Amino acid sequence: MKYKEFELIGSSFKCDKNCPYCTAKITKWPVVDNKFELLEEKLKYLRDNNINFRYFIFCGNGEPSLLEFNDFKTIVEATRNVNIFDEKRLQSSGNIFYEDKKLDLIKNDFIIEITRVSLDSKEDMKILGYKRDYINTDNFKKAKIRLNYVLMKNKSFNEYFDEIKRYIEKYPNIVTVSLKTLNLNTRKDEIDNPYSQWIIENALTKDDTDKIIEFMNSNANFVTSDEKFFDRFEWNYNGVPITFYAKKLDYGYSNIVYYGGELVDYHLNKINIAKEI
Numbered sequence: 671m672k673y674k675e676f677e678l679i680g681s682s683f684k685c686d687k688n689c690p691y692c693t694a695k696i697t698k699w700p701v702v703d704n705k706f707e708l709l710e711e712k713l714k715y716l717r718d719n720n721i722n723f724r725y726f727i728f729c730g731n732g733e734p735s736l737l738e739f740n741d742f743k744t745i746v747e748a749t750r751n752v753n754i755f756d757e758k759r760l761q762s763s764g765n766i767f768y769e770d771k772k773l774d775l776i777k778n779d780f781i782i783e784i785t786r787v788s789l790d791s792k793e794d795m796k797i798l799g800y801k802r803d804y805i806n807t808d809n810f811k812k813a814k815i816r817l818n819y820v821l822m823k824n825k826s827f828n829e830y831f832d833e834i835k836r837y838i839e840k841y842p843n844i845v846t847v848s849l850k851t852l853n854l855n856t857r858k859d860e861i862d863n864p865y866s867q868w869i870i871e872n873a874l875t876k877d878d879t880d881k882i883i884e885f886m887n888s889n890a891n892f893v894t895s896d897e898k899f900f901d902r903f904e905w906n907y908n909g910v911p912i913t914f915y916a917k918k919l920d921y922g923y924s925n926i927v928y929y930g931g932e933l934v935d936y937h938l939n940k941i942n943i944a945k946e947i
């Protein structure tokens with residue numbers, strides 16, 4: 671059986687960025703012992719149950735490239751030894767571009783996923799609270815990049831699209847753009863924190879889904895939609911896929927999360943593989 675994503679979520683809560691919508695701070699998952707050494711065994715278990723995934727996502731409550739090198743390597747090697755993934759990605763604050771050894775280890779088989787609110791680095795750094803302009807480093811050019819483009823309320827749809835075209839023209843190593851609406855709260859449906867409040871005031875959310883799809887359909891080359899399983903739409907600009915997760919299905923549908931050595935869902939309930947099949 672094919673799942674959408676396997677998400678390896680670390681529990682360091684350390685990051686060099688200070689995003690005003692930080693998912694790690696919204697969801698407040700408990701700090702756990704990561705037990706990365708058990709990852710390979712869990713992947714073998716999934717493989718033995720005939721489960722594979724479209725994507726492996728190396729991410730974290732905190733920046734994954736700040737992990738100790740040995741932990742980082744354990745994770746990467748587990749995904750190579752038990753490769754049940756069509757595509758592998760590392761989500762980064764941008765710190766990976768200052769970690770030569772870790773970047774060298776993964777740049778050939780992982781896509782690096784960055785998230786931005788502006789093409790203008792000064793503005794991006796100001797809003798997302800970080801200090802180094804990673805997108806204009808030499809290391810950035812060495813990697814294959816997925817750009818998570820956060821749809822902000824301070825721009826029109828035409829401005830989003832113009833900016834996306836400029837990213838693609840300026841950075842030819844961007845291999846995919848993903849239009850991103852922000853999640854108010856991925857664990858409970860409550861607006862009980864300043865991060866969710868910031869999202870309501872500044873960014874588009876899943877309530878804007880239909881407007882986004884309508885705009886993209888009339889302004890870009892439509893490629894495909896898979897609403898039943900992947901919850902995903904795809905268009906194309908200059909050969910670069912622009913994707914959008916409509917978020918019409920339950921959050922985390924068809925995903926499995928690795929957290930603290932366990933296979934869980936987004937509510938941290940243990941996954942029962944037998945039941946899932």
Ligand code: SF4
Nearest residue numbers: 685687689692732763
């Ligand atoms: S990069 Fe991720 S972990 Fe770091 S502040 Fe932003 S959302 Fe939070």
